[in-house]
Amino acid sequence: xxxxxxxxxxxxxxxxxxxxxxxxxxxxxxxxxxxxxxxxxxxxxxxxxxxxxxxxxxxxxxxxxxxxxxxxxxxxxxxxxxxxxxxxxxxxxxxxxxxxxxxxxxxxxxxxxxxxxxxxxxxxxxxxxxxxxxxxxxxxxxxxxxxxxxxxxxxxxxxxxxxxxxxxxxxxxxxxxxxxxxxxxxxxxxxxxxxxxxxxxxxxxxxxxxxxxxxxxxxxxxxxxxxxxxxxxxxxxxxxxxxxxxxxxxxxxxxxxxxxxxxxxxxxxxxxxxxxxxxxxxxxxxxxxxxxxxxxxxxxxxxxxxxxxxxxxxxxxxxxxxxxxxxxxxxxxxxxxxxxxxxxxxxxxxxxxxxxxxxxxxxxxxxxxxxxxxxxxxxxxxxxxxxxxxxxxxxxxxxxxxxxxxxxxxxxxxxxxxxxxxxxxxxxxxxxxxxxxxxxxxxxxxxxxxxxxxxxxxxxx
Amino acid sequence: xxxxxxxxxxxxxxxxxxxxxxxxxxxxxxxxxxxxxxxxxxxxxxxxxxxxxxxxxxxxxxxxxxxxxxxxxxxxxxxxxxxxxxxxxxxxxxxxxxxxxxxxxxxxxxxxxxxxxxxxxxxxxxxxxxxxxxxxxxxxxxxxxxxxx
Numbered sequence: 288x289x290x291x292x293x294x295x296x297x298x299x300x301x302x303x304x305x306x307x308x309x310x311x312x313x314x315x316x317x318x319x320x321x322x323x324x325x326x327x328x329x330x331x332x333x334x335x336x337x338x339x340x341x342x343x344x345x346x347x348x349x350x351x352x353x354x355x356x357x358x359x360x361x362x363x364x365x366x367x368x369x370x371x372x373x374x375x376x377x378x379x380x381x382x383x384x385x386x387x388x389x390x391x392x393x394x395x396x397x398x399x400x401x402x403x404x405x406x407x408x409x410x411x412x413x414x415x416x417x418x419x420x421x422x423x424x425x426x427x428x429x430x431x432x433x434x435x436x437x438x439x440x441x442x443x444x445x446x447x448x449x450x451x452x453x454x455x456x457x458x459x460x461x462x463x464x465x466x467x468x469x470x471x472x473x474x475x476x477x478x479x480x481x482x483x484x485x486x487x488x489x490x491x492x493x494x495x496x497x498x499x500x501x502x503x504x505x506x507x508x509x510x511x512x513x514x515x516x517x518x519x520x521x522x523x524x525x526x527x528x529x530x531x532x533x534x535x536x537x538x539x540x541x542x543x544x545x546x547x548x549x550x551x552x553x554x555x556x557x558x559x560x561x562x563x564x565x566x567x568x569x570x571x572x573x574x575x576x577x578x579x580x581x582x583x584x585x586x587x588x589x590x591x592x593x594x595x596x597x598x599x600x601x602x603x604x605x606x607x608x609x610x611x612x613x614x615x616x617x618x619x620x621x622x623x624x625x626x627x628x629x630x631x632x633x634x635x636x637x638x639x640x641x642x643x644x645x646x647x648x649x650x651x652x653x654x655x656x657x658x659x660x661x662x663x664x665x666x667x668x669x670x671x672x673x674x675x676x677x678x679x680x681x682x683x684x685x686x687x688x689x690x691x692x693x694x695x696x697x698x699x700x701x702x703x704x705x706x707x708x709x710x711x712x713x714x715x716x717x718x719x720x721x722x723x724x725x726x727x728x729x730x731x732x733x734x735x736x737x738x739x740x741x742x743x744x745x746x747x748x
Numbered sequence: 749x750x751x752x753x754x755x756x757x758x759x760x761x762x763x764x765x766x767x768x769x770x771x772x773x774x775x776x777x778x779x780x781x782x783x784x785x786x787x788x789x790x791x792x793x794x795x796x797x798x799x800x801x802x803x804x805x806x807x808x809x810x811x812x813x814x815x816x817x818x819x820x821x822x823x824x825x826x827x828x829x830x831x832x833x834x835x836x837x838x839x840x841x842x843x844x845x846x847x848x849x850x851x852x853x854x855x856x857x858x859x860x861x862x863x864x865x866x867x868x869x870x871x872x873x874x875x876x877x878x879x880x881x882x883x884x885x886x887x888x889x890x891x892x893x894x895x896x897x
Contacts, residue, residue: 600840
């Protein structure tokens with residue numbers, strides 16, 4: 288074996304003092320696994336990180352002028368937008384980058400789910416990613432209040448009110464979060480501290496752990512290729528592609544911020560400053576949260592006042608909590624992937640999750656309806672349109688997956704049946720959900736019975 | 749049950765553990781107390797509406813005022829009688845409004861409707877809106893009680 292010559296120049300100087308050669312060797316041999324799936328999925332984490340860096344940079348610039356306070360929050364932001372040179376652009380970049388970051392993060396999480404990259408030994412990488420996702424949503428929620436406009440006030444009132452449903456400590460948590468019993472300027476002070484100090488520190492820490500895990504274990508190879516995956520060199524091949532993508536992201540960000548500085552005017556994706564918050568003004572019609580909270584917003588609307596002796600909103604938030612907890616526990620629930628075998632049931636679960644969230648979001652958007660229609664007409668019409676879109680997506684995905692010989696459609700079928708029964712047959716959302724779940728349960732049971740009877744005697748495990 | 753006699757090491761472990769719990773508690777307790785805000789200092793007793801608030805009440809048929817540590821909706825119904833209810837929707841805490849054309853109270857956030865006594869007519873709120881006593885004297889002064897009825 289040829290002996291490597293000692294490094295010279297700056298690298299040699301650093302190596303003499305800090306022993307960086309093992310790190311250089313590690314990076315030299317670092318590879319990204321290749322498989323039959325598209326490589327595009329491997330770039331989403333990097334794109335999310337890029338938008339986070341933009342958030343920090345643009346956030347620091349906004350901090351130069353923003354002043355939290357009852358008489359200053361709204362005014363200072365209006366000053367940034369209307370008077371400060373390029374202030375409107377900095378704010379537009381901050382808002383657009385926040386939405387793109389969350390979009391990339393959601394896509395990154397779903398791609399990890401679909402490729403089963405969470406399987407051993409990478410369970411904790413999934414968990415740290417999940418924590419980052421939660422922290423990012425907290426970032427979005429806390430930043431929402433800072434302009435101190437009408438939308439911010441009501442979004443925060445609704446969002447924080449959910450905390451009181453937590454048993455025993457709910458009231459205490461609500462007061463700690465709001466700085467009082469109601470949303471006031473004290474709430475803004477607390478959210479400001481969270482948004483600019485607490486959350487960035489937490490995110491930096493968890494990103495460091497997440498990246499450490501990824502570097503230590505490498506990126507997950509495709510299923511069934513753990514023994515001998517093909518690879519692409521990280522330096523320079525993958526890294527240069529990453530750089531190119533970041534350049535594209537920056538270009539897209541600047542174009543969007545320049546041409547649509549107040550968002551694309553879609554409910555949940557608009558950040559016009561509007562009117563200053565007035566705690567004594569009633570909520571205005573058409574008020575909606577950010578797009579990534581729309582499904583929870585719509586779910587809260589679908590639950591009746593009382594279920595089984597409990598309050599509807601409490602049950603709704605309990606359902607959301609259970610769904611999110613199950614999502615976090617997926618690496619341990621997916622036993623087939625743990626054995627490095629295909630797990631079509633969990634792929635289908637991912638599709639079902641997208642259909643479930645997609646239906647609620649489309650309905651909250653009142654998709655394909657006119658604002659002039661009365662609510663009583665608009666809501667069922669939006670549900671019907673949303674169900675039609677869900678059926679279309681389900682048909683396309685199912686045909687694609689059937690062609691790929693992945694015949695497992697119970698969860699996505701149940702999610703589609705749910706949308707159809709509610710949107711097209713007029714059943715209430717909960718009744719439709721119960722029927723769909725019962726149908727899925729029956730199918731699973733029948734499948735299990737059929738599997739047992741088809742199995743020859745003595746082969747049970 | 750295997751009960752081994754305490755050793756010097758196990759005693760020191762117990763001592764160290766207790767000290768650690770005490771230390772963490774002594775740090776956490778003041779932080780948790782610090783985070784919980786003090787009760788808001790508001791006016792005690794009935795709240796008298798200002799002239800501006802009475803003006804809004806007459807023109808818009810309703811006004812929302814701070815009273816009883818919350819937001820109170822004061823409205824004048826079709827019979828010209830005054831009513832006062834908690835303006836915070838019992839669903840998720842949005843601020844409701846009086847819609848004279850429909851003769852009811854509406855929350856725009858999740859499309860909830862209440863009657864003028866605060867009872868839920870439609871939508872997801874699990875409870876009625878609490879009511880407050882309201883009184884108008886001969887000189888046109890409006891007083892909202894901080895006691896719920």
